[in-house]
Amino acid sequence: MNVSRIALTGAIALTTALTLAGCSPSDSKPELKVSGAFMPQPVSDMAGGFLVVKNSGDTSDRLTSVTSPISDDVTIHETKNGKMRKVTSFEVPAGGQLDLERGGNHIMFMKLKQQPKVGEKVPVELHFEKADPIKVDLPVKETTHAPKKH
Known part of the structure; x- marks a missing residue:
């Protein structure tokens, strides 16, 4: 009885330690930063927004x-083969970036509420x-604004 109680206590302690380790603050998290944000001045009741999430x-x-x-x-x-379609999400890869351009x-x-x-x-x-x-604040740029890629 004592041996099984010790084994059970050890198993519980190990499970607890592994669970706590999985929730520790040292877990890596996404570290996101936005740059290059802008909106070309709209010419209708629609507009596009562009930025980079690193x-x-x-x-x-x-x-x-x-x-907004x-x-x-x-x-x-997303734009594929010259066609736009609505998507539910975009990946921001670890150590990489999402380019919205x-x-x-x-x-x-x-259906913009203002121009x-x-x-x-x-x-x-x-x-x-x-x-x-x-x-993020998107600075409104000229309608034809196209930033240079680095």
């Missing part, structure tokens, strides 16, 4: 949605599967 962490994450006071209908779109994957704002002008900023909030939301 992940310097050891864990991947997913961009799952974007919200400028529109109640903000979606994320002209002619590629992007944020789409439909932002060059020089203004459009607030957005990026929502992720694991990381906390990130608030």
Whole structure:
């Protein structure tokens, strides 16, 4: 009886230690930073948003949605073979980045509540599967603005 009690106590201690180790603060998390954000000045009631989400962490994450006071209908779109389609998320790979750029994957704002002008900023909030939301201001640029890639 004593031997089985000791074995059971040891098993419980080991399970507890492994569980706690799995939840420790040393677990790697996505480390996300946004750069290069902008919105070309809209010419209709729709607009695109572009930015880069860099992940310097050891864990991947997913961009799952974007919200903004400028529109109640903000979606994320991928572009493949010249065709856009709405998607539910984009991967932000560990040690990599998600590029939302002209002619590629992007944020789409439909039914704009106002027409932002060059020089203004459009607030957005990026929502992720694991990381906390990130608030970003998209500077409004000329309609033809196309930043150079590095």
